[in-house]
Amino acid sequence: MFSTIYILWLRQIKRYLRSKSRIIGSLGQPILFLVALGFGFGPMYSASGQGNFIEFLAPGIIAMSIIFTAMYSGMEVIWDKQFGFLKETLVAPVSRFNIMLGRTLGGASVAMFQGILVLIISTFFGFQILSFSGLLLGFLFMFLIAVFFTALGTAIASVLEDMQGFQLIMSFLVMPIFFLSGALFPIEGINRTLYYIIRINPLTYGVDGLRQSLISEGYFSLGLDLVVLAILAIITLILGAKLFSKIQI
Amino acid sequence: MKKSDYIIEVKNLRKKFKENMAVADISFKVKTGEVFAFLGPNGAGKSTTIKILTTLLKPTEGSVHLNGFNVLKDKAKARKSFGIVFQDQSLDIDLTAYENMYFHATLYKIPKADRLEKIKKLMEMVDLWEKRKQIVKKFSGGMKRRLEIARGLLHHPEILFLDEPTLGLDPQTRQHIWQYIMNLNKSEALTIFFSTHYLDEVEKIADKVAIIDQGKIIDIGTVKEIKERNQTLTLEEAFIKLTGKNMRQEEGDNLAVVKQYLRKR
Numbered sequence: 001m002f003s004t005i006y007i008l009w010l011r012q013i014k015r016y017l018r019s020k021s022r023i024i025g026s027l028g029q030p031i032l033f034l035v036a037l038g039f040g041f042g043p044m045y046s047a048s049g050q051g052n053f054i055e056f057l058a059p060g061i062i063a064m065s066i067i068f069t070a071m072y073s074g075m076e077v078i079w080d081k082q083f084g085f086l087k088e089t090l091v092a093p094v095s096r097f098n099i100m101l102g103r104t105l106g107g108a109s110v111a112m113f114q115g116i117l118v119l120i121i122s123t124f125f126g127f128q129i130l131s132f133s134g135l136l137l138g139f140l141f142m143f144l145i146a147v148f149f150t151a152l153g154t155a156i157a158s159v160l161e162d163m164q165g166f167q168l169i170m171s172f173l174v175m176p177i178f179f180l181s182g183a184l185f186p187i188e189g190i191n192r193t194l195y196y197i198i199r200i201n202p203l204t205y206g207v208d209g210l211r212q213s214l215i216s217e218g219y220f221s222l223g224l225d226l227v228v229l230a231i232l233a234i235i236t237l238i239l240g241a242k243l244f245s246k247i248q249i
Numbered sequence: 250m251k252k253s254d255y256i257i258e259v260k261n262l263r264k265k266f267k268e269n270m271a272v273a274d275i276s277f278k279v280k281t282g283e284v285f286a287f288l289g290p291n292g293a294g295k296s297t298t299i300k301i302l303t304t305l306l307k308p309t310e311g312s313v314h315l316n317g318f319n320v321l322k323d324k325a326k327a328r329k330s331f332g333i334v335f336q337d338q339s340l341d342i343d344l345t346a347y348e349n350m351y352f353h354a355t356l357y358k359i360p361k362a363d364r365l366e367k368i369k370k371l372m373e374m375v376d377l378w379e380k381r382k383q384i385v386k387k388f389s390g391g392m393k394r395r396l397e398i399a400r401g402l403l404h405h406p407e408i409l410f411l412d413e414p415t416l417g418l419d420p421q422t423r424q425h426i427w428q429y430i431m432n433l434n435k436s437e438a439l440t441i442f443f444s445t446h447y448l449d450e451v452e453k454i455a456d457k458v459a460i461i462d463q464g465k466i467i468d469i470g471t472v473k474e475i476k477e478r479n480q481t482l483t484l485e486e487a488f489i490k491l492t493g494k495n496m497r498q499e500e501g502d503n504l505a506v507v508k509q510y511l512r513k514r
């Protein structure tokens with residue numbers, strides 16, 4: 001069982017480490033956001049007496065790079081359908097649940113690694129981590145966000161035929177999830193309708209938890225963030241595994 | 250479950266895609282060690298049948314036993330019994346040839362201690378051991394095919410499914426590939442179930458032939474029997490006599506689309 005999970009995990013890692021362009025390419029967007037938003041809105045944010053904007057923004061940007069990488073990793077199932085490799089795993093005498101689990105953990109590890117890179121980059125922009133224990137807790141949140149979105153990507157990819165649906169999912173699911181999560185702006189005093197949308201958004205709890213861990217600021221309690229995110233990650237993992245095991249090609 | 254003389258047993262198999270009956274009630278048996286050719290025009294239902302036999306697709310109706318194991322109920326054991334080379338390539342082209350083999354060895358639980366040796370033996374058989382560290386993306390079509398065959402044999406299957414294994418390959422490579430496979434068939438009584446459109450290959454190597462058209466088996470027997478029944482000199486002539494001279498629509502409703510288009514104009 002563990003060998004199956006391990007080899008699928010390893011495959012994701014190898015594919016990622018070999019595509020240098022993907023690693024570097026996916027750092028462009030977070031850096032742009034840090035520069036444009038951080039320096040752009042920073043003065044305004046400080047002027048209104050809320051402190052350092054980079055401190056507030058960095059956890060949101062870390063979460064962003066994680067969810068984009070994770071969704072992409074999950075959706076790689078579609079590539080594997082099209083390039084044929086999926087068949088090799090689907091006829092193997094092992095449980096499809098383990099195959100899905102290995103893939104998802106691999107994709108999540110990749111996404112988390114990408115998040116850590118962005119975390120390191122943010123420190124060059126003046127982001128300061130408060131404590132080592134906070135950092136470890138931050139890693140836990142990063143991992144949970146990564147698992148949730150990789151499993152979500154896998155679930156969606158399991159029912160899609162080809163990559164054409166991918167753009168649709170990015171524009172109408174992933175982008176709204178990111179922008180309406182409190183990743184870029186504080187939730188306090190926000191428009192009512194928007195507030196409810198933000199509250200039902202899973203990423204809200206991920207970003208909030210990450211912020212609490214790294215800079216001890218946040219909206220909900222750390223416990224609530226952790227419980228909500230963990231439960232959602234497990235549910236999505238199970239749902240993703242169910243859909244994955246039903247794939248027919 | 251009792252094992253019979255037949256390593257593949259298919260009973261009343263059907264597969265319906267929406268309105269399209271891709272496989273319409275077929276039954277046949279394949280003996281252990283036999284070289285069984287599964288022929289038919291484009292869209293006849295060959296790949297669909299092979300996918301059902303190899304647990305990739307669920308049949309609409311009917312049953313399949315491989316090596317005595319029901320493919321729907323005893324999936325894992327049925328899956329261990331066969332190796333397969335699909336019609337479209339199924340390698341991870343971003344990994345090396347060796348990594349593709351190693352991945353397979355892990356999934357099929359080949360003991361760690363034996364892996365290297367087994368992989369080496371098979372990669373040498375298909376003349377790819379020297380190229381083991383190359384990324385598969387850089388392989389030619391023939392090299393990929395050979396690698397897939399080596400991979401399909403790695404876990405010592407009892408049955409090897411080959412869906413058009415020699416499609417698009419030059420005559421030399423085709424000969425080589427059949428040589429590897431036939432050697433194993435002789436030395437290890439490996440059962441071969443294959444589809445192809447090269448009927449001269451079939452005449453040379455097949456013990457038994459089934460011809461399928463529009464989802465139905467329209468003739469089955471040895472090459473000799475089929476030629477005699479249809480009073481032809483070659484298998485190709487018998488094939489054309491049985492399946493007609495017309496080309497096949499890939500999709501059932503292509504014709505309807507064309508008709509509608511013409512009506513609009």
Ligand SMILES: Nc1ncnc2c1ncn2[C@@H]1O[C@H](COP(=O)(O)OP(=O)(O)OP(=O)(O)O)[C@@H](O)[C@H]1O
Nearest residue numbers: 266271289290291292293294295296297298499500
């Ligand atoms: N996933 C699918 N969904 C819907 N229809 C399908 C699907 N797969 C195959 N078909 C249809 O089933 C029929 C049989 O296709 P199949 O691929 O089994 O033919 P084949 O005998 O392998 O042909 P070829 O020699 O061209 O490979 C065709 O009409 C095809 O369009």
Ligand SMILES: [Mg+2]
Nearest residue numbers: 295296297336
């Ligand atoms: Mg086919």
